[in-house]
Amino acid sequence: MTEFSMRNGSPVAPGEPLPPPEVLPPDARVDLARERADSHADEVLDALDAELIGLVPVKTRIREIAALLLIDRVRGRFGIDSGRPNLHMCFTGSPGTGKTTVAVRLAELLHRLGYIRKGHLVSVTRDDLVGQYVGHTAPKTKEVLKRAMGGVLFIDEAYYLYRAENERDYGQEAIEILLQVMENNRDDLVVVLAGYKDRMDSFFSSNPGMSSRIAHHIDFPDYATDELEAIGRLMTAREGYRLSDEAEPVFRSYLERRREQPRFANARSVRNALERARLRHASRLLAAGGEVTRDDLTTLRPEDFLASRVFET
């Protein structure tokens, strides 16, 4: 179980949730721009745009949800009660496509818009929810739910909760508890189920109760090579490195080869490749000895990538 919060080490200053609205007379007028600025939601949305390459449909949906919550809030000020929208979601996509990163941002956004009290994210898998023995599952699941209240509960590879081949699997117990909480504590907990699309689809067809509680299905497509390259550029810049002109095409060809190989994990593989390039860069500088310039310290060269096993085949 991992807990994330944009409150620690985040480039975005922590926002305070909006105070509860006072009721306005029917002929009042509300300045939407002001309302929007007061929520500081745009800071999160802009950071999402700037820090994540691509993912346009994902970003669009998140903006739509932000708009809905803002308008709902203004409606509330006129005493129009539409009930809290259901915001449980399903994020489908391959490993390393940004699901966890977006969910952490989403948690902060929902907090700023007054939807959840705390805005943290608790990320779990089956093992955090389901026990090995009879009677262990309910307390485990409830403990996780307690920690997640006021925030987002992110269940990675959620389909492992359900084992079709075993009717008495304890996962079923965890699912039942989740279903209840998703219905009854909607105003204080958002559940995000994540995993591969095909497996999630079959999970939903065996668990229609779960399917009907999910309001938003958001798909995270695999990145194109251009996007992986842009992600790499963003990561190197953020860490105070750059690619030399000769290293650019080598890095691209690294990505083209890597994506065809086993266990390719999109942006996470880019991150790992750059970490190994940093190791080689450091060893190369030390082995050369002598003096170094600022440029030496910041420039990744072709050999920092070419030594990779990816180029062996």
Ligand SMILES: Nc1ncnc2c1ncn2[C@@H]1O[C@H](COP(=O)(O)OP(=O)(O)OP(=O)(O)O)[C@@H](O)[C@H]1O
């Ligand atoms: N579009 C993107 N632009 C820049 N960086 C990205 C993008 N997508 C992912 N990353 C980075 O890649 C890494 C992996 O992303 P993340 O953990 O969010 O993926 P995930 O979909 O949750 O993967 P998994 O299913 O393996 O948990 C993170 O360091 C994240 O910042």
Ligand SMILES: [Mg+2]
């Ligand atoms: Mg993840």
